[in-house]
Amino acid sequence: MRKFHKPIRMCVVCKGRFYQKELYKFRSLNGEIILNLGNARSFYICENCIQKDIKELKKPLTKFGKNSINLKEIIVNGKG
Structure with missing residues (x-):
């Protein structure tokens, strides 16, 4: 029986490694973070890190965009 490869990615906040399907995928476009x-x-970014306090998210996400504090809103609204 053949085993299939499951892609593993790293959360940029906690540096934890998870299956790709368990993470939220974002990108930076013109200084704005979008889904x-x-x-x-x-x-x-993993689910646990998105639930963290805004102060903990600011430092790792400063190089990606200005609106890093709106990650929960971006996920709910599905902007992307």
């Missing part, structure tokens, strides 16, 4: 559903350079 990425297509093929483009992107970064991943």
